[in-house]
Amino acid sequence: MTSLVVIFTLIITKGSYSLPTSDTQTEIGSNNINWRIVGGSDASNGSFPYQVSLRITRTGSHNCGGSILNSTVVLTAAHCLASYRPADLHVVVGSDRLNGSGTTYQIKQLIIHNLYNSSVIKNDIGLIILKEPLRYSNSVRPVELETRQIGAGVNVVLSGWGITSFPGQLPNNLQYINLTTISNDECEAAYREARASLPIYKEELCTLTRRGEGACKGDSGGPLVANGKQVGVVSWGRPCGLGFPDVFSRVSSYVDWIKQHSEAEFRKQNHGDKSFNFNFFQNDYNIDFERVELIRYNKSILSSCQVRAFKYNRTCAAVNMTFTPLIRDFEKLEVIIVQAYRFASNEYRLFPLRFEFNLCDAVFKYNMFGFKDFKNCGNFTCNVDKGKTYHICNWTIDQSKFPPLIPTGRYMAELQYIYITEEAMVLRAYGGVVRPFVFKEH
Secondary structure (H helix, E strand, O other): OOOOEEOOOEEEEOOEEEOOOHHHOOOOOOOOOOOOOOOOEEOOOOOOOOEEEEEEOOOOOEEEEEEEEEOOEEEEOHHHOOOOOHHHEEEEEOOOEOOOOOEEEEEEEEEEOOOOEOOOOEOOOEEEEEOOOOOOEOOEOOOEEOOOOOOOOOEEEEEEOOOOOOOOOOOOEOEEEEEEEEOHHHHHHHHHHOOOOOOOOOOEEEEOOOOOOEEOOOOOOOEEEEOOEEEEEEEEEOOOOOOOOEEEEEHHHOHHHHHHHHHHHHHHHHHOOOOOOOOOOOOOOEEEEEEEEEEEEOOOOEEEEEEEEEEEOOOEEEEEEEEEEOOOOHHHOOEEEEEEEEEEOOEEEEEEEEEEEOHHHHHHHHOHHHHHHHHOOEOOOOOOOOOOOEEEEEEOOOHHHOOOOOOOEEEEEEEEEEEOOEEEEEEEEEEEEEOOOOOOOO
C-alpha cells in the first residue's frame, strides 16, 4: 500500500493548537489540477459517495470533510463548526474533485456537541443540517454508522483531500488510505512519550500504520470507515505522517446523540405534518406498469427482502413482496421519498415530480396512490414482529389516484424508504403513461 498523508484541521505542535489559515486552503476552480498527496491514491469516481466537502462561503475554499447520514444531515467534527454561522459555510457533494461539478447545498443549522471541550479536544463531533434535502445518485449516498465498539487491529479506510506536506496545498482529487486501528492505551503511550499533554478518551479511536502514512491539515470531520460502516470522525493528531497515531471521535460512543439530534431535524424538515394527504384523482391517462427492482436494503433493518412483478390477468403487472424485519415498529418507517424520472435521449432524466409521505398513513389512513391494497392480500401491518416474515401479494396500483396532467412517456420512479433517519431500502418501478385514442363524431 502506498503511503498517504490525509488531512487534519486541528493539530498538535509541542502542545499548542492552531486552526487552518488561508495559506493552507485551496481556491476552488483553479486551473492547477495536478495536486497530489505524497504517495497517495486517487479515489475512483463515486467510490466514496458519502464524502462531503465543507467549504468557506466567502472564499469557496475547502475547509473540512464530512459524511452524509441522510438527506438533510451531515456528520463532521465540532471544531470544524466552532466560531462559524450557517451562512459562513456550505456543503458540496457528488464530486471527487475539489474543482469538479459537485452540487452545493446551503446550511440551515450547525449543531455542536453540548459537551465539546476545545482545550482538551473532547466530544469533537457535530452535525450539519441542510436547508434542502440531498438528491441521491450513484455518487451521493449516506453511510451507515457502526453501533458496536471496535478494538485494535481492525482494517479501516480514510478518505479526504490532503496536503502534500505541512504546510502545503490541498489535492484536487479525493484521496484514500488503508489504515489499522490501535488500542487507546497504545495511542496514549505514544503521545506521552512525545510529551503531548492530551489524554486519549474512551470516546476516541486511534489509527497508526507506519511513518509516512496518516492524516494532516484540512480533512478534519472526515469519515473513517470499516466494512462499509463509519467508525470514526477525524479529530486531531501531530502533523503530519511522522509516526504518531491519528485520533478520531469514536462514532459508536455518539450514536444516541447523533440520532437524537438528526432524527428531530429530519422529521421537522421532511414530514413535520404526518397527516398530509396526497388526495389525487385523474381519469385522462392509463399507467402501463412494467416491472419493479429492489436496488438495495439495509441489513440492520431487514434481514431479508425480495420483490418481484408479474403479469396479472395477462394485462396489468402486479407486485409480490416478502420481507423479514429486524425492528418492531413500522410506524417509525417515517417517510417514503418518491422521485420520478422520465425517459428521454436514451436515459432516465430527473422529472419535477417528488413526494414524501408516511407509509402507514398512506396505507391505513388515506389510501394514497391506492396503497390500501397492501393489506388485502398477505399479512402486512405496521405493527410488525421482529424476525417474522411478512408478505404483500398481488398488489396493483390504483391509477385513478395518481396526479393529473402527467405527460405521455416512459417513466422510472425511485422509492426510498427511511426508518427514523436510516435508509431501509430502495426500489425502482418502471412503466409508462399512455392515453387512449378517443374517436369523436363530427
